[in-house]
Amino acid sequence: MPLTLDSLNPTVAKVEYAVRGELAIKAEEYREKLKEKNHGLPFNKVISSNIGNPQQKGLDQEPITFTRQVAALMEWPALAELAPNVFPKDVIVRAQELSREIGSIGAYSHSQGVPFIRKSVANFIADRDGYPSDPGHIFLTGGASAGVSLLISMLIQSPKSGILIPIPQYPLYTATLAQHDGAALPYHLDESSGWSTSVESIEAAIEKAQKDGVEARALVIINPGNPTGALLDEATQVKLIELCEKHSLVLLADEVYQDNLHHRQTHPFTSFKKVVAQTQSRVPLVSFHSISKGVSGECGRRGGYFECVNFSDEILAQIYKMVSVGLCPPVSGQIGVDSMVRPPKVGDESYALWKQETDAIHEALASRTKTMAARLNALPGVLCVDSPGALYLYPQITLSQKAQETARQAGKEPDAFYALALLDETGICVVPGSGFGQKEGEWHYRLTCLCPGVDEYVGKLETFHKGFVAKYGA
Amino acid sequence: MPLTLDSLNPTVAKVEYAVRGELAIKAEEYREKLKEKNHGLPFNKVISSNIGNPQQKGLDQEPITFTRQVAALMEWPALAELAPNVFPKDVIVRAQELSREIGSIGAYSHSQGVPFIRKSVANFIADRDGYPSDPGHIFLTGGASAGVSLLISMLIQSPKSGILIPIPQYPLYTATLAQHDGAALPYHLDESSGWSTSVESIEAAIEKAQKDGVEARALVIINPGNPTGALLDEATQVKLIELCEKHSLVLLADEVYQDNLHHRQTHPFTSFKKVVAQTQSRVPLVSFHSISKGVSGECGRRGGYFECVNFSDEILAQIYKMVSVGLCPPVSGQIGVDSMVRPPKVGDESYALWKQETDAIHEALASRTKTMAARLNALPGVLCVDSPGALYLYPQITLSQKAQETARQAGKEPDAFYALALLDETGICVVPGSGFGQKEGEWHYRLTCLCPGVDEYVGKLETFHKGFVAKYGA
Incomplete structure (x- = not known):
């Protein structure tokens, strides 16, 4: 043809x-x-x-100086000796530590991401939520999109498999569903109450799908919202988790804007991982994060991660197999993830500038x-x-x-x-x-x-x- | 469920x-x-x-020093002023030129890849083959695998669509075909003649597919071979192009090892692009290249490109749409492509070291x-x-x-x-x-x-x- x-x-x-x-x-x-x-x-x-x-x-x-200094040293480690006074001491220590763990950033890493960086991510999650995180359940990715696309492709079994997506939504979801021939099951956010999410509208979408012979496999929640910017409160999050339990849904939590908060006091971010842990829920949850947004803004590096919660080892092994076909996420993005989850601390030479920039x-x-x-x-x-x-x-x-x-x-x-x-x-x-x-x-x-x-x-x-x-x- | x-x-x-x-x-x-x-x-x-x-x-x-010096300056452009004597002059000029064109490597680029770098690739192809190349027909990718996977996913219409793959093959092909539910149509290479490719074995595979009700859509050729390392001669390439014309096949030419040649005099590499141009064939051809192999060996950056030849504008628009969902290939990989296709020239300060290393x-x-x-x-x-x-x-x-x-x-x-x-x-x-x-x-x-x-x-x-x-x- x-x-x-x-x-x-x-x-x-x-x-x-x-x-x-x-x-x-x-x-x-x-x-x-x-x-x-x-x-x-x-x-x-x-x-x-x-x-x-x-x-x-x-x-x-502008990019965060700390992130780029670490990255420059990883690109050409000899710089630490050739221009020692140009870099803050903590940057040199950080780059040397990463070099010991990674070796050359020109080598393929572990397909799931550098083990050491996955440990850094797990520590970040544990500090954020107050609940432990397992580096073995974390996959580093080339931006959040790559992870979302992979998970959707794995969950769709036929055109009669559907995924619940908010309206308005980020069009990655409909595009990926179209590509993998799955059904987009829209539920509406309520503009009149600041684009709030209601369990009722999702229940209605599930009911409609059932009438159409489509089985809902997963629920997508974008929190903070895209394009809406809305933030969920914990009470709603608890209800959404219960809804996922009731309908055996995988919860796909797109949390890439978790650090873009304009009123932290009145509108804080709570991760779904935390609420799942708090409620001891057994709902399978995937939480996506990215270095493209937040204060990092490193879109071009293509870095991010997803954490799987309540996933069996055999499902994790299948995810590993699928990502291994693509060999590994960009190492430059992986070290961007490390810088995002391990920024300079009070007392570090880089801290003042980092604080001022962010x-x-x-x-x-x-x-x-x-x-x-x-x-x-x-x-x-x-x-x-x-x-x-x-x-x-x-x-x-x-x-x-x-x-x-x-x-x-x-x-x-x-x-x-x-x-x-x-x-x-x-x-x-x-x-x-x-x-x-x-x-x-x-x-x-x-x-x-x-x-x-x-x-x-x-x-x-x-x-x-x-x-x-x-x-x-x- | x-x-x-x-x-x-x-x-x-x-x-x-x-x-x-x-x-x-x-x-x-x-x-x-x-x-x-x-x-x-x-x-x-x-x-x-x-x-x-x-x-x-x-x-x-070791990585090529030139590549890494350019990359380090792109990560932290201030280095050119903070440590001016550490970098060769041509490296500073190159990084400044790329910065003008790209801006920050932390920004998303054009989904098809930075236009300026696509021009560099087109020049490289034209110099290699002696025939022009259109930057609009080039897509930069996160390694060759990403491009191969995309093209296969677009060509498969149903489990009755097949793609001809050599045996032995690089398992990316069977993995991608399995993922997209297409048929792998194996044809055998001949070990007794140094893993040569014969038109007859491919014709036999097409015939077998037809009997099974499967339509062959594309022919994969890996040249130099993986895992075999075999090189095609031009006479065989001409015959393979004729075969693609006869059966309306898209020719997928995996040419990622084009610079790994152990006996350049007796076993040179000729691109399919050159033979298609020479024979004025209308066969749709995709040629894949990568920075992971060759002397570059920059696997972790995830960089590469594919060039489409004899593709209509409407098909190119569909490819653009599909890559745009993933936003852009890693910019770090894109600048790696630029360094690969535009290495230092005789007279440049970096040339001697580059020559010695490669x-x-x-x-x-x-x-x-x-x-x-x-x-x-x-x-x-x-x-x-x-x-x-x-x-x-x-x-x-x-x-x-x-x-x-x-x-x-x-x-x-x-x-x-x-x-x-x-x-x-x-x-x-x-x-x-x-x-x-x-x-x-x-x-x-x-x-x-x-x-x-x-x-x-x-x-x-x-x-x-x-x-x-x-x-x-x-």
Whole structure:
């Protein structure tokens, strides 16, 4: 059969990933065009608010110096002798310790990740939760996505196997389910109560699936939420664990934003691992974490881990086998994980700078999020939950009948039409809500709160929105 | 349904990956045990000859200094000012150029890979082959495995879609086909003519598949071979391309060992890209390359690329979409690709050291391979093709009836039994031929030619083999 679209695996056509979809591709084209002298565009830079990529060009988040100093020494260990005064003492000690354990970072590691780094992760989890963690149950990964994709591929048995996913969701979940020919079983978060999660909406989704002959295998919870930024309270977490017990569900806890908290006092993060341990639940739990978010922001390294709780040895052996086919996660990402879970301590030479850098990142994000939510809420027809966590806002926009019709005539979803117009006029790239899921007849978009110069950034959003309303009506 | 082996995707159970299977796991256990004072083992170190991992502990292949210096500067660009005299000038220039193009290596890159690095790859291919290469048709990957796995997953439509794979093969192919529920269509290489590839054996496999109702979608060629090390001549390559045209097959060319050549004059490497261009063939070709092998040996970075030739824009768009779900390949691996395809040139400050290091790696590998093949061939019942490429030897061993029966009684394949006994006695870990495939009633194992101290290494193999023959007969 010749190589045509029709000859591909039919699941390929079903995969959609809006975060890097049509808008992101057009934004890249604009970025290239801006290099031309007479580009004729009504803006002078493209702002990629479509993706949580803190260190990208044009944003202001610098890498954590400690992380990069350790990494530089691992790349070229001779530096410790060639330029001894350039590195803080604790960095040199750390890099030497890692070198002893890992050897060259150019060698394949254990497929599950360097044993020593898995021990560091287990200590981090134990310190965070107050309950022990087993390094043998931890798998280092190339970012959280790789782990999520693997687990979903292993849990789906047929198109009649389903996985419960929140709406709105991070589209990795629907994309992976499409790829592995499983069923996405959507349950709705409640925007009116700050995107809260309710057991009832999940029960309803399970019931609907049963009627359709689909068995729910797992429940995905994103906490803090993406795109919503919402945080679960412990009481809800207990109920969700009970629900998983009742329906024999695996709990897939996407906890990659656990360190992006804008109001730690009123909205703290509690891991599902802690609640499972507290309640002595036997629910199989996978908790995903990543170095791409938090204050680390090391997306390009591709590092992360997942911890399996209440998994049998024989299932763990199958996971090991599957990851071994890919040989090992990037070692550069693995040492990034080590730096994230073992930052400098009080008394270490690197501590003061580390504290200053990470405090600044937390503060900037919290302050931008607050400002942006307030100013978006002040716009006509815009409703924006002031997110207590993660890196995003997910405002709801009212789109007039005229705007909706014009969109449909152009063959676009109304929110995609709005987002395209925003990109064309301002160079700001966001992701339409249709990429994450929303209720019928509602429209949203997701934007990151990473952009510096929040005044200019939100100013452009405001001007555009007012112009759009003037053109199409409220 | 509770989480048990039976509740997993049924494809999981079918996946096998011998390179990191039972033997490798046991080797790791021995390595841990050796740390004990009274370990009671008859050896003092484990030699991991099961995997082509040049920079692993205990082997002597150092990383290329140029690659690591560039990488260290990318990790912490301030080093160029803090320790200016430590780095050669061309390294600083290179790192600054990459930094301008990439920005922070902690940011997600373009999902297809940094455009600038794809241009470097295209230039490398054009220089190698004398035919142009389009950076838009190149995808940077996390090692070659990631690309192979993606392409296979996209080409398989149902269990009735098959992919032609050589026997012996690198087990990534059978593992990936099992995972995606496609059919492996084996064709045999001819050991008696140095593991040559014949069109007839592939035609026979296609015919057999047709009888079974399976459609062949693609042909995998590993050149230089793994585990065989064999090299194709251009005349055979032309015939293979014609065969792909005749049967509308996609040609998947695994060319990751293209720079591991032990006799460049008599056994040169010719890329399939060059032959396709020369013959103006319209066959869809994917050529895979990697930084894990060659003189680079940077397995842990997870870097590589594939080039698509004769692929339509719509298919390329689908590949882009699929890789975008995983966000981007590790940037550390991408800059490793850049260093591999743009090494220092004559006149650059780094050139002399680079030349010295890479010459030493080539020479050591060629000399070890020759010595090992000669000494293995001198053993009773051992037949070993003197491999002109790649990193391995794949000796055939005669196993007596008694050895075979003892193995079966222990529930092992006879070659796995031999390899386990070798590990138990000597600490040398190899991979039994059953992991790669072999003719019924034949037995082989694969071992790497990476170990330093070849006298001690082969000496142990010889002593073991003679003892095994003494115990079980020839």
